[in-house]
Every structure is written in structure tokens, then in C-alpha cells.
Amino acid sequence: MQGKIIKQISNDYTVRCSEGDFVCKARGKFRNLGLSPIVGDEVIFDLEDKYILDILPRRNEFHRPAIANVDVMFIITSLKRPDFSSNLLDKFLVICEYNRVKPVIVFTKADLLSDLEMEKIKPIIDYYDKIGYEVYMNDDISAIKKVFAGKVCAFTGQSGAGKSTLLNRISPNLKLKTGEISLALNRGKHTTRHTELIELCDGMVADTPGFSALEFTGMSKEDIKDNFTEFNLYRDGCQFRDCFHIHEKKCLVKEKVLDGTILKSRYDNYVNFLK
Numbered sequence: 001m002q003g004k005i006i007k008q009i010s011n012d013y014t015v016r017c018s019e020g021d022f023v024c025k026a027r028g029k030f031r032n033l034g035l036s037p038i039v040g041d042e043v044i045f046d047l048e049d050k051y052i053l054d055i056l057p058r059r060n061e062f063h064r065p066a067i068a069n070v071d072v073m074f075i076i077t078s079l080k081r082p083d084f085s086s087n088l089l090d091k092f093l094v095i096c097e098y099n100r101v102k103p104v105i106v107f108t109k110a111d112l113l114s115d116l117e118m119e120k121i122k123p124i125i126d127y128y129d130k131i132g133y134e135v136y137m138n139d140d141i142s143a144i145k146k147v148f149a150g151k152v153c154a155f156t157g158q159s160g161a162g163k164s165t166l167l168n169r170i171s172p173n174l175k176l177k178t179g180e181i182s183l184a185l186n187r188g189k190h191t192t193r194h195t196e197l198i199e200l201c202d203g204m205v206a207d208t209p210g211f212s213a214l215e216f217t218g219m220s221k222e223d224i225k226d227n228f229t230e231f232n233l234y235r236d237g238c239q240f241r242d243c244f245h246i247h248e249k250k251c252l253v254k255e256k257v258l259d260g261t262i263l264k265s266r267y268d269n270y271v272n273f274l275k
């Protein structure tokens with residue numbers, strides 16, 4: 001039987017197929033192969049024994065959150081509590097671009113910003129929109145809902161950013177657990193503990209556990225460079241074809257940072273990632 005893993009809690013995988021949902025175990029052979037089934041996987045399973053026998057080839061896969069075969073990755077980005085992290089946002093954008101998965105940025109907690117703080121952060125929000133990303137605020141429920149149709153989507157972002165809260169707002173009957181922000185640490189308390197795909201607005205959406213740090217896995221320096229998409233608009237103007245836009249002379253990317261066309265924090269994050 002073929003089905004899709006919609007939920008994983010340790011070694012219990014819920015597989016959805018035309019016959020219904022079945023909780024299955026993974027065969028030991030996967031562990032020996034250094035492979036584990038993850039949410040989003042299309043699998044062949046034994047309906048009698050409730051064992052996953054095979055994982056079909058993945059279109060794409062993410063390690064954090066662990067999920068495969070997604071069409072759209074929502075990067076849920078808090079503007080305050082936890083504080084806005086352009087580092088995490090840029091990291092996730094690069095990872096999405098590398099995986100050829102469309103990122104959608106949703107900013108949360110604008111209501112917690114003072115007018116002055118908003119004035120400071122607005123050009124940054126606008127910049128992501130300007131370089132071609134789809135950008136929403138989390139009160140733009142009707143626009144966000146439209147993205148789901150016919151797609152497999154995942155919500156990712158820092159713990160406490162408001163992923164589960166936004167899904168509950170979109171569909172109040174979900175009643176996903178949400179958590180307060182730790183006042184001492186100014187970050188979330190890892191309230192969501194497992195990844196689960198939910199059918200919503202004619203598509204599927206995964207709520208996932210948040211994180212506070214994110215790593216690049218399996219990516220080279222070139223991969224990081226190539227996936228800062230707006231840099232690619234200018235690289236033909238660099239003197240060297242393989243310019244990394246760091247120490248090289250006659251680099252158009254660096255000029256565009258200096259004249260403000262490229263957002264300074266994007267470039268700084270890029271340099272930091274390469275290091």
C-alpha cells in the first residue's frame with residue numbers, strides 16, 4: 001500500500017492512504033542505511049503488519065524541521081519577543097532557495113513594536129518584498145490561506161514566533177497548543193513537540209517544532225553564494241567570474257551594498273555564513 005507520512009512521534013509514523021490513517025513502525029533496514037522516514041514522505045507500507053517497507057524518492061528534504069516533499073515553506077518571523085533575527089531569516093531563505101522550495105515570509109508580533117521600532121524595521125520588511133519574496137503580516141489571514149490550495153506547506157521559524165498561533169487563527173477548531181514566551185530568556189519554550197501535516201484550506205500544512213539555531217547541511221560556499229538571489233543580478237558586473245564579493249576588487253555586489261541597493265544586513269549575514 002502507498003501512503004504519505006503525516007505525523008511522526010519517535011518511531012510511530014502515521015501514514016495516510018485511501019483506506020485511512022495507520023500508525024506504522026519503520027523497518028530496521030532504514031537505520032542501517034542511515035535513512036529515516038520523515039513527515040511528508042511517500043512510503044510503501046504493509047497494511048497488515050503496519051510496517052513501512054520503502055521510502056519513495058524525495059523531491060526535497062529539510063533537516064530542521066525534518067520534512068520532505070514540500071511545495072511552500074512559510075518562514076514565520078517574529079519582529080519582537082523573540083527579537084527579529086535577520087540571520088535566521090536569511091539562513092532559511094538560502095536553504096529554501098537551495099532546495100528549490102518557494103519561501104513565503106510571514107512577520108508576526110508587529111503589534112508589540114513602538115512606532116519608532118516599526119519605522120526602523122519597515123525598510124527591512126519592504127526590502128524582502130522588493131527582491132521578489134512573497135511577504136505577509138500575520139493578520140493577513142485571507143491572503144495567507146490562498147497560498148495553501150493544492151500545496152503541501154510547512155511552517156518553520158523560531159520557537160515562540162507564533163506558528164501554532166497563526167494556524168489556530170486560520171482555523172480555530174485546530175486548537176493547537178501554544179506557549180508563552182519566557183520573559184527571562186525572551187524566547188519560546190518549544191511548545192510544539194512534533195511535526196504534523198494537517199489538511200487545511202484545500203491543501204496540507206505542517207506545524208513544526210521551533211528552533212533557536214539553524215545549520216547549513218550539505219551546502220558548499222558556492223551554494224550559499226548562489227542562493228542569495230539578488231546578488232546574482234549584479235555578479236556579471238564583478239571583475240572575476242567566481243567573485244565571492246568579499247576581498248575581491250571591482251565587485252559590483254559590494255558597490256550595491258555601499259550605495260544601499262543591497263540591504264547591509266543581508267550582506268553581513270552572507271559574510272558571516274561563509275565564515
Ligand SMILES: Nc1nc2c(ncn2[C@@H]2O[C@H](COP(=O)(O)OP(=O)(O)OP(=O)(O)O)[C@@H](O)[C@H]2O)c(=O)[nH]1
Nearest residue numbers: 109159160161162163164165178179190191192210
Ligand atoms: N502580541 C502578539 N503575540 C503573539 C502573536 N503571535 C503569537 N503570539 C504569542 O506568542 C506566543 C508563542 O506563540 P506560539 O504559537 O506557541 O509559537 P510557536 O512558533 O508555535 O512556538 P513553538 O511551538 O515553541 O515552536 C504565544 O503566547 C502567542 O499568543 C502576535 O502576532 N502578537
Ligand SMILES: [Mg+2]
Nearest residue numbers: 163164191192
Ligand atoms: Mg508551536
Ligand SMILES: [Zn+2]
Nearest residue numbers: 238243245251
Ligand atoms: Zn563580486
